[in-house]
Amino acid sequence: MNSMSELPIRILLAKIGLDGHDRGVKVLARSFRDAGFDVIYTGLWQTAQSSMLAALQEDIDVVGVSLLSAAHLTVMPEVLRWRKELGIEDVPVVLGGIVPEDEHQQLLDMGCAAVFNPGSPVTEIIATMKRLAEQRRRMSAAEAIRGYDDHQDTALAQLLTHIARGQLDGTWTPPAGKARIIGVTGAPGVGKSSFIGRLGKGLCARGHRVAVVAVDPSSPVHGGALLGDRLRMMWGEPEENFFIRSLSSGKVYGGLGPRCAEIVQAFSGYGFDYVLVESVGAGQSDTAIHDIVERTLLLLMPESGDAIQFSKAGIMEIADAFVINKCDLAGADATVGQLKSALEGDRPVFRASTVLNEGIDAVVDWITQ
Amino acid sequence: MATRPVEDNARRSAAAPFVGPQDVAGKNWAGEVPPPGEYPYTRGIHREMYRKRIWTMRQFAGFGSADQTNQRFKYLLEHGQTGLSTAFDLPTLMGRDSDDPLALGEVGRCGVAISSLDDMRRLFDGIALDQVSTSMTINAPAAILLAFYIAVAQERGIGADQLRGTLQNDILKEFHAQNEYVFPPRPSVKLVIDTIEYGAQHMPLWNTVSISGYHIREAGASAVEEMAFTLADGMCYTEESLARGLDVDEFAKRLSFFFDVHNDFFEEIAKFRAARRIWARTMRHKYQAQHERSWWLRCHAQTAGVTLTEQQPLNNVVRVAYQAMAAVLGGTQSLHTNSMDETLALPTEQAVKVALRTQQILAHETNVTQVADPLGGSWFIEKLTDEVEREADAIFREIDALGGVIPAIEQGYFRRRIAETAMRQNNAFDNGEAVVVGVNKFVDDDYVRVPILKIDPAVEKQQVARLAQMKKDRDVKRHGAALAALDRAARDGENLMPHLIAGAQAGATVGEMMNTMANVFGRYDGGPEW
Numbered sequence: 081m082n083s084m085s086e087l088p089i090r091i092l093l094a095k096i097g098l099d100g101h102d103r104g105v106k107v108l109a110r111s112f113r114d115a116g117f118d119v120i121y122t123g124l125w126q127t128a129q130s131s132m133l134a135a136l137q138e139d140i141d142v143v144g145v146s147l148l149s150a151a152h153l154t155v156m157p158e159v160l161r162w163r164k165e166l167g168i169e170d171v172p173v174v175l176g177g178i179v180p181e182d183e184h185q186q187l188l189d190m191g192c193a194a195v196f197n198p199g200s201p202v203t204e205i206i207a208t209m210k211r212l213a214e215q216r217r218r219m220s221a222a223e224a225i226r227g228y229d230d231h232q233d234t235a236l237a238q239l240l241t242h243i244a245r246g247q248l249d250g251t252w253t254p255p256a257g258k259a260r261i262i263g264v265t266g267a268p269g270v271g272k273s274s275f276i277g278r279l280g281k282g283l284c285a286r287g288h289r290v291a292v293v294a295v296d297p298s299s300p301v302h303g304g305a306l307l308g309d310r311l312r313m314m315w316g317e318p319e320e321n322f323f324i325r326s327l328s329s330g331k332v333y334g335g336l337g338p339r340c341a342e343i344v345q346a347f348s349g350y351g352f353d354y355v356l357v358e359s360v361g362a363g364q365s366d367t368a369i370h371d372i373v374e375r376t377l378l379l380l381m382p383e384s385g386d387a388i389q390f391s392k393a394g395i396m397e398i399a400d401a402f403v404i405n406k407c408d409l410a411g412a413d414a415t416v417g418q419l420k421s422a423l424e425g426d427r428p429v430f431r432a433s434t435v436l437n438e439g440i441d442a443v444v445d446w447i448t449q
Numbered sequence: 450m451a452t453r454p455v456e457d458n459a460r461r462s463a464a465a466p467f468v469g470p471q472d473v474a475g476k477n478w479a480g481e482v483p484p485p486g487e488y489p490y491t492r493g494i495h496r497e498m499y500r501k502r503i504w505t506m507r508q509f510a511g512f513g514s515a516d517q518t519n520q521r522f523k524y525l526l527e528h529g530q531t532g533l534s535t536a537f538d539l540p541t542l543m544g545r546d547s548d549d550p551l552a553l554g555e556v557g558r559c560g561v562a563i564s565s566l567d568d569m570r571r572l573f574d575g576i577a578l579d580q581v582s583t584s585m586t587i588n589a590p591a592a593i594l595l596a597f598y599i600a601v602a603q604e605r606g607i608g609a610d611q612l613r614g615t616l617q618n619d620i621l622k623e624f625h626a627q628n629e630y631v632f633p634p635r636p637s638v639k640l641v642i643d644t645i646e647y648g649a650q651h652m653p654l655w656n657t658v659s660i661s662g663y664h665i666r667e668a669g670a671s672a673v674e675e676m677a678f679t680l681a682d683g684m685c686y687t688e689e690s691l692a693r694g695l696d697v698d699e700f701a702k703r704l705s706f707f708f709d710v711h712n713d714f715f716e717e718i719a720k721f722r723a724a725r726r727i728w729a730r731t732m733r734h735k736y737q738a739q740h741e742r743s744w745w746l747r748c749h750a751q752t753a754g755v756t757l758t759e760q761q762p763l764n765n766v767v768r769v770a771y772q773a774m775a776a777v778l779g780g781t782q783s784l785h786t787n788s789m790d791e792t793l794a795l796p797t798e799q800a801v802k803v804a805l806r807t808q809q810i811l812a813h814e815t816n817v818t819q820v821a822d823p824l825g826g827s828w829f830i831e832k833l834t835d836e837v838e839r840e841a842d843a844i845f846r847e848i849d850a851l852g853g854v855i856p857a858i859e860q861g862y863f864r865r866r867i868a869e870t871a872m873r874q875n876n877a878f879d880n881g882e883a884v885v886v887g888v889n890k891f892v893d894d895d896y897v898r899v900p901i902l903k904i905d906p907a908v909e910k911q912q913v914a915r916l917a918q919m920k921k922d923r924d925v926k927r928h929g930a931a932l933a934a935l936d937r938a939a940r941d942g943e944n945l946m947p948h949l950i951a952g953a954q955a956g957a958t959v960g961e962m963m964n965t966m967a968n969v970f971g972r973y974d975g976g977p978e979w
Contacts, residue, residue: 098539098551100628103668103755106868107875123975124628125543125551149539150794150904154554178759180793197759198792199888202879269860269977312974408633408971435633435971 088118088304088328089213090241092140094131095124096159099149104176104198108144111202112209113304118328123311128158130318134310136166137323139237141213142193147177152187160191167234172212176200221247228350233323236350240325243342257348259291262447263369265359266379271405272358273312274434275379280313280322282444283354289321291347293340294358298328305329309358323352341372354447370398377443379403380419382411401428403443408433468829481726482831485780485821489729491722491834492822493780494745499818505783506808507584507749511536511561512795513908515571518561522576524798530805532614534584534785535572536560537594542629544590544963547912556909559795560586564912564960566953567919569597570604579607583614584659584749589631591618592644593962596949615656615705615749618644621682621854622661624976625863626668631963634855636970640945642689647946649699656705658686659749665863666709667755669871672720673837675709677844678863680727685854687736697736701743710772710779711753717772718824719833721748721779727838750776751785757792761887765789770807777817778824784808794903861977916958923956931955932965939969 091112093105102124112119120138122131135143147155152175163169172193179187184195194208219227219238227235242248264279266272273294280290294309305328313324330338340357347355359369370376378399402423404415412431419429428446432439465472476482481489486496495501508530511518522533538560540552546564547556556562563569573583578601587594595616599609620637623630630637641658648657662670662679670678683704690700706724710717728746732738752772757765766789773786786804788796796804812818824830851857877883884890931952938948945966952962 097553097555098543098545099555102628103871107669107871110868110872111875127551149555150558151554154906178792178794199759199885201889202875274974433971435973437971 088116089141089210090118090120090138091209091213092120092122092131092135092138092143094122094126094134094143094145096126096128096131096145096147096155097149097151098125099147099151100124101148102146104148105144105146108146108176108202108205109306111206113306114302115206116302116304117209118298118305118307118326120307120310120326122314126314127318128155128162130314132159132162132166132168133318134314134324135163135171136168136234137237138310138326139241140171141216142209143171143173144209145173145175145177147175150178152177152179153183156187156192157190167232170217172216174208174212176205221252225252228346231351236323236346237325240343240346243339243346244327246339248342249339254346254349257345257351259344259348259352259355260375260447261344261348261355261357261373263357263359263373263376264379265369265376265399266405270379270381271312271434272379273309275403275405275432275440276309276356276358277313278432278434278437278440279443279447280324280354280356281319282440283447284319284321286444286448288353288448289351290323290354290356291350291352292322292324292356292358293343293347294324294326295329295340296326298330323347344372375400375447377401377403379405380415381406382409382415399427401430401443401446403430403432403439405432405434407431407439408436468832470828472832473828473835476831476835482825485825488733488741488744489726490745491726492825494725494747494782496821498780498821499777499812500821503812503818504777504781504808505532505582505749506530506805506812507532507534507783507785508801508805509534509536509586509751509785510801511538512559513557513561513904514912515561515563515568516574517557517908519572519574519576521798522572525801525805526576526581528802528805529809532582532584532783533576535586537585537587538562540564541590541594541959542587544593544631544959546916546958546960547909548916549960554909556912558904562908562912563594563597564916564958565919565956566597566600567915568912569594569601573598573601578602578605579611581613583612584617585614586617588617588620588623588627588629589637590959590963591616591620592640592946593949593953593959595644596946596953600950600953609651609655610653612652613654615659616644617659617661617707619658619661619682619707621685621858622664622679624858624973625665625678626670626867627664628975630973630975631967632970633973634858636966637973638685638689638855639942640966641686642693643944643946645686645690645700645703646693646695646944648703649695653703655703657700657703659705659707660686661707663707663709663751665867666711667753668867669874670867671870672711672713672716673840674844674866674870676720676724676837677841679706679708680724680731680841681845681848681854683728684731684735687732688853691736697732697738698740698743701732701736701738702740702745705782706746706748708748708750708776708781709753710750710776712756712768712772714771714775715824715830715833716837717775718779719830719837721750721776721781722822722830722834723838723841724748725780726834727841747782749783749785750779750781752776752787754787754791757787757789758885758888759792760892762789762793764887765792766803766807769804770811773807773811774815774817777811778822780822859976864976919956920958927955928957931957932961935962935965936969939966 109119109121174194175192176196187195221242224235224239228239283290296307298305307326310326344355376399430443482491485493510521538557539555541563547562645657648655660683662675665678666675725746729744732744752769769786786807788800788804790800848857935948
């Protein structure tokens with residue numbers, strides 16, 4: 081993964097339906113990361129549609145579906161139907177779960193690339209994923225650019241991969257777009273991703289097209305990454321005009337990944353109205369986000385720091401507005417009070433709760449005004 | 450997917466090859482391991498143990514429609530089972546009706562589908578609710594299912610005070626491991642305390658919470674983590690009940706526990722012994738319980754589903770037998786033995802029967818029932834019990850340092866720890882350090898086919914149709930009023946049990962009552978760790 085033109089294989093792990101058995105999928109996610117893959121996990125309670133939409137948007141090389149609910153003969157045809165519907169039949173889908181021996185062939189015949197049972201060694205699964213990823217036929221940069229110009233989402237998704245790999249450095253510039261670029265930052269655990277999910281859906285509800293660039297850290301040891309932001313964002317019903325792209329930070333410091341700015345511009349040129357940029361859980365020195373966005377929202381949570389922390393330089397200074405998230409927790413009023421008294425000027429301070437879906441509209445108002 | 454359970458043997462294999470009196474020198478025998486039936490109950494909660502009363506043989510059952518499960522219940526009762534245990538399907542477990550879009554393909558598949566009072570009536574048709582003890586394995590919507598059960602009993606002239614059984618109702622372990630939560634942790638626990646309070650006032654024979662380590666263990670935790678997380682959850686419910694204003698002796702004796710039994714024979718036995726001792730001391734000294742029954746850790750045990758293999762499935766009968774023996778030597782009050790075919794599908798009747806026979810052989814042929822805690826006083830078992838207790842204490846301190854169980858959930862502590870242990874176990878399996886017979890050692894190509902139970906997809910269609918009919922037939926006004934009252938009570942922070950019973954009687958479904966509460970409590974997305 082050291083070569084500039086090579087980025088990790090991108091794997092989507094999907095849990096579809098109500099089944100909450102996630103021991104296997106979690107072990108696999110970590111094993112895949114350690115094998116150098118970028119892993120995007122959908123989280124629980126997804127549908128066939130939301131999973132395949134994620135595969136499209138994330139330009140996934142192989143999809144792994146985990147089903148321990150015995151519903152595979154109902155769910156897998158749906159998955160494959162959505163794969164076709166969304167035009168990503170080049171993406172292989174493998175299934176892991178409790179599948180009776182006599183149903184393996186049936187699943188392979190309908191189009192699953194492989195079926196794994198409990199007890200399949202992880203090394204064997206990794207080898208299969210690598211082989212399938214290598215066999216996948218990707219669009220060339222030229223094909224992707226043509227498709228992008230024709231407004232094909234599949235081409236946009238693959239073009240973003242070419243950009244991230246540096247294959248278009250200096251050779252292609254996206255058309256000028258009109259998107260407004262909003263940064264969302266804050267310390268780990270304040271709920272940035274869930275908030276962006278609500279915010280994005282709020283904007284979509286008002287008829288806007290919204291893209292998200294979500295950055296998670298890469299493992300310094302193996303080069304792979306667990307990209308977990310999407311899991312919080314795509315929670316609930318899938319939304320057609322909400323395009324989420326997860327990036328691993330690679331070795332770039334400052335809270336953003338490589339070529340984040342170029343990816344934002346590509347979204348803008350494609351016709352999105354808003355691009356939301358989530359940075360790696362930020363500390364006070366991670367201010368890179370400020371350079372590529374028009375406005376920055378800083379998320380805090382109740383009792384997340386005393387007034388002295390607020391007045392420190394760095395990330396507090398670059399914020400254009402503040403959101404006290406998790407206002408359903410105790411201490412919200414005190415935190416709002418502390419923050420207001422520490423701030424100079426009249427930057428807005430919003431209160432929100434993503435759990436209760438409250439306070440989001442006011443932020444949408446501020447962004448769209 | 451390699452989800453094989455493999456024990457973390459490093460500690461044991463690094464230790465000396467045998468244990469002697471020097472390893473337990475200085476032990477306070479009279480204080481720590483008095484005779485069975487004496488505080489702190491290391492050796493068991495009863496002096497006579499199984500000689501006086503054999504453990505309850507309780508096989509979990511449920512699949513398809515309410516009518517089919519009702520038939521299975523009757524079959525099990527006819528074959529000598531002494532308690533009923535209900536498995537619900539995933540939609541019901543998640544508080545969704547059979548006609549919910551996310552229920553597609555899962556109705557009646559891994560348990561019985563119960564969406565309304567009408568389904569509950571048919572599930573217990575012809576079964577005397579004042580005669581059986583019923584266990585219901587359900588959590589997020591547990592209060593609603595309890596309300597259904599109470600309402601069915603009332604229709605037959607049986608009061609809530611005559612009902613015997615156990616509601617799993619342990620939402621905390623859902624956040625740690627099993628993922629069947631709906632509301633955020635705080636309102637979820639509030640609802641559990643509502644049932645504890647209701648039970649303390651109206652249901653003296655009912656176990657309101659079965660504080661469960663089983664799912665924590667199956668998700669990948671070690672034996673010590675399983676036990677420590679479970680007892681920490683029990684302490685959390687106790688503290689929240691005290692904060693509600695309940696007297697500890699009013700509710701503590703109705704708390705029960707549910708543990709997994711894995712392959713590491715002696716460690717499992719030590720786990721039960723250490724758990725009883727910790728719980729008794731905590732209830733007596735920390736929470737000042739006065740009654741002896743409040744100090745007792747009563748538990749149900751189940752053999753470890755995750756240890757069973759798809760390969761050479763008959764081997765599973767042997768695994769289950771050893772695990773069942775460990776549970777009995779550990780002093781459990783009731784036991785479920787897994788069926789050999791459950792890695793393949795839901796168990797067939799024949800496999801369920803073999804599992805039940807495994808317990809009956811243990812109870813009636815081996816004579817292990819004749820003396821309580823036969824391993825008590827073994828240098829090894831006593832040393833191991835002490836070690837397990839010490840390691841659990843270290844975990845309690847970590848949880849305390851995070852601010853308690855709920856803050857630790859909100860910080861992802863439990864999920865992170867369980868996932869890391871699961872990963873370690875998986876690595877040990879992959880590199881062959883941990884042997885699973887028939888899977889990574891002694892492998893053969895003989896694929897023994899066992900018959901598999903398949904659920905007819907027609908069950909889903911019939912269930913959805915029946916639900917639609919019920920919704921058409923119910924009294925719209927009464928139904929709307931019941932949901933409005935539930936909404937108001939949730940906003941006002943009232944005990945919701947009476948409103949859920951009224952809702953059940955008014956034809957409100959599981960999904961409708963869950964949605965009403967979710968509008969007030971919010972829906973939880975799982976917290977920071979995955």
